[in-house]
Amino acid sequence: MTEVDFLGLLRTLPLHPGAIGLTDDAAHLGSLVLTKDLIVAGVHFLDSDPPGDVAWKLVATNLSDLAAKGAEPVGAMLGYPIGDDGWDRAFLAGLDRVLRAFDCPLLGGDTVRLPAGAPRFLSLTAIGRSASAPLRGGARAGDILWVTGTIGDAGAGLAIAQGADGPPTLLDRYRRPTPRLAEGQALAPHVTAMMDVSDGLLIDARRMAAASGVAVTIDLARVPLSDALLTFGDDALTAATAGDDYELLFALPPGATPPVAATQVGWFEGGSSLRLVDGDQPVPLPARLGYQHH
Amino acid sequence: MTEVDFLGLLRTLPLHPGAIGLTDDAAHLGSLVLTKDLIVAGVHFLDSDPPGDVAWKLVATNLSDLAAKGAEPVGAMLGYPIGDDGWDRAFLAGLDRVLRAFDCPLLGGDTVRLPAGAPRFLSLTAIGRSASAPLRGGARAGDILWVTGTIGDAGAGLAIAQGADGPPTLLDRYRRPTPRLAEGQALAPHVTAMMDVSDGLLIDARRMAAASGVAVTIDLARVPLSDALLTFGDDALTAATAGDDYELLFALPPGATPPVAATQVGWFEGGSSLRLVDGDQPVPLPARLGYQHH
Numbered sequence: 001m002t003e004v005d006f007l008g009l010l011r012t013l014p015l016h017p018g019a020i021g022l023t024d025d026a027a028h029l030g031s032l033v034l035t036k037d038l039i040v041a042g043v044h045f046l047d048s049d050p051p052g053d054v055a056w057k058l059v060a061t062n063l064s065d066l067a068a069k070g071a072e073p074v075g076a077m078l079g080y081p082i083g084d085d086g087w088d089r090a091f092l093a094g095l096d097r098v099l100r101a102f103d104c105p106l107l108g109g110d111t112v113r114l115p116a117g118a119p120r121f122l123s124l125t126a127i128g129r130s131a132s133a134p135l136r137g138g139a140r141a142g143d144i145l146w147v148t149g150t151i152g153d154a155g156a157g158l159a160i161a162q163g164a165d166g167p168p169t170l171l172d173r174y175r176r177p178t179p180r181l182a183e184g185q186a187l188a189p190h191v192t193a194m195m196d197v198s199d200g201l202l203i204d205a206r207r208m209a210a211a212s213g214v215a216v217t218i219d220l221a222r223v224p225l226s227d228a229l230l231t232f233g234d235d236a237l238t239a240a241t242a243g244d245d246y247e248l249l250f251a252l253p254p255g256a257t258p259p260v261a262a263t264q265v266g267w268f269e270g271g272s273s274l275r276l277v278d279g280d281q282p283v284p285l286p287a288r289l290g291y292q293h294h
Numbered sequence: 295m296t297e298v299d300f301l302g303l304l305r306t307l308p309l310h311p312g313a314i315g316l317t318d319d320a321a322h323l324g325s326l327v328l329t330k331d332l333i334v335a336g337v338h339f340l341d342s343d344p345p346g347d348v349a350w351k352l353v354a355t356n357l358s359d360l361a362a363k364g365a366e367p368v369g370a371m372l373g374y375p376i377g378d379d380g381w382d383r384a385f386l387a388g389l390d391r392v393l394r395a396f397d398c399p400l401l402g403g404d405t406v407r408l409p410a411g412a413p414r415f416l417s418l419t420a421i422g423r424s425a426s427a428p429l430r431g432g433a434r435a436g437d438i439l440w441v442t443g444t445i446g447d448a449g450a451g452l453a454i455a456q457g458a459d460g461p462p463t464l465l466d467r468y469r470r471p472t473p474r475l476a477e478g479q480a481l482a483p484h485v486t487a488m489m490d491v492s493d494g495l496l497i498d499a500r501r502m503a504a505a506s507g508v509a510v511t512i513d514l515a516r517v518p519l520s521d522a523l524l525t526f527g528d529d530a531l532t533a534a535t536a537g538d539d540y541e542l543l544f545a546l547p548p549g550a551t552p553p554v555a556a557t558q559v560g561w562f563e564g565g566s567s568l569r570l571v572d573g574d575q576p577v578p579l580p581a582r583l584g585y586q587h588h
Contacts, residue, residue: 001379003407010386013400014398015399015400016399029326029368034371036417037404044406074323077328080300081332085295088295096307105310106316110332110417111300111332113297115336117411119409123330125371127323
């Protein structure tokens with residue numbers, strides 16, 4: 001079955017109110033927020049990726065979910081299949097770096113022997129604390145859609161990891177993303193909705209709009225692109241449909257100015273669709289809005 | 295590397311104080327306790343086990359860790375690889391049953407597509423709340439070692455699952471263990487140390503003694519065996535070295551009476567060893583004290 005079908009069935013099970021109907025990336029438990037991610041070799045990372053960078057990405061992507069809740073990290077629990085010494089040691093060195101970089105100590109976890117021939121499957125539960133965790137479903141008609149940083153760099157970095165020529169700065173954005181923790185904490189009290197851009201700007205904006213019960217329009221002319229990406233040659237539509245950015249996407253009431261550097265990329269209206277424009281010109285939606293896991 | 299080596303390296307990383315040096319089965323975070331388990335087909339369950347029972351066991355074993363903390367379940371986060379429809383639906387039906395049985399709602403989780411040919415790998419993070427969570431390392435010389443329920447039933451159940459003839463009640467104890475949540479909550483304020491028996495009475499008692507910095511003696515003549523197990527034909531030594539019991543093992547000061555049904559199986563002394571007796575007679579330690587994952 002598809003992930004959508006599975007989640008549909010899962011929603012018929014007893015759910016905690018803090019699960020928010022399994023519609024969000026993190027659960028709310030008092031002032032704590034909790035998120036769990038599973039990553040598998042060949043699906044979420046390449047076998048050729050350096051093990052230390054896999055550790056970085058595992059932690060950073062979970063912390064990005066916490067950032068979208070305006071949370072500061074409390075700790076993480078690791079699920080790890082022990083395999084060969086070299087990979088494990090390099091993974092642990094990277095894990096040490098990323099935990100120190102974002103001040104997120106280990107709380108616990110579990111290990112298992114990696115069965116012969118099985119792909120590596122890693123899991124992490126990250127716990128954070130937030131005074132006012134926003135939902136992804138709070139955007140209102142009239143709100144403006146903003147995004148931190150630049151979009152599309154990690155998508156180009158994936159192409160570079162797979163053999164394309166390009167600057168190392170883009171590869172770094174793919175392999176060692178930066179969760180926007182400080183930005184999330186500054187934004188949380190002001191936003192009407194917030195989430196991280198993990199699967200692509202278009203698909204994630206549509207998810208925010210759907211969860212909020214409104215329509216969203218994205219202006220490709222406003223999508224922030226880095227100089228490195230422009231040099232690499234990707235256009236705004238490619239950037240807006242690439243995944244792994246881990247920037248924060250958020251809605252603010254019209255006229256409000258975000259307390260951190262960010263770019264207006266669109267706006268919300270009544271309705272239920274995703275529209276794309278390039279300045280004044282309507283643009284047809286591409287067949288693929290972003291990365292879909294199934 | 296071995297699990298022991300891996301944990302040794304993991305302990306050099308930044309640890310949360312609530313991780314208790316990664317020496318316990320659950321982390322402490324204020325009044326919350328958190329535990330994470332990873333189970334893999336062919337290692338922790340048999341491919342022939344009914345999927346609904348795999349769900350039961352995944353949740354029940356995590357809740358058993360919470361029971362050892364005197365906690366009541368708050369919620370659980372699931373990591374699940376979506377595979378074939380039939381297995382997934384049967385798993386979800388079992389998950390529904392076990393979550394309802396122990397009043398543990400879902401808080402969230404993550405899914406991934408099960409790669410072709412890969413063994414199923416499932417993970418669960420369970421969160422509980424406890425007013426006074428005991429550690430496994432608090433036993434003192436002179437304390438008495440107690441255990442709830444009967445020991446060895448699940449080990450016989452595993453033999454039955456693998457083809458031996460025996461009563462279904464033993465198979466049930468292997469496939470659908472009961473976390474001792476009520477017992478744990480009643481015991482927590484009184485015990486000096488508590489943990490669940492997951493890998494075997496002898497190995498887990500030795501772990502409690504080692505964490506507490508004391509020696510422990512187990513009296514095989516006192517190990518509680520069920521009528522079903524006696525009929526099946528296992529002796530006390532076989533029972534005491536079998537895993538998957540999920541009973542509670544706890545230490546009480548001498549003279550104290552537990553507030554729940556339980557059996558005295560041994561005592562703590564100064565020192566650092568595990569000794570075995572059968573009434574008055576010393577018994578040599580068997581080569582294998584219980585189930586070791588690596």
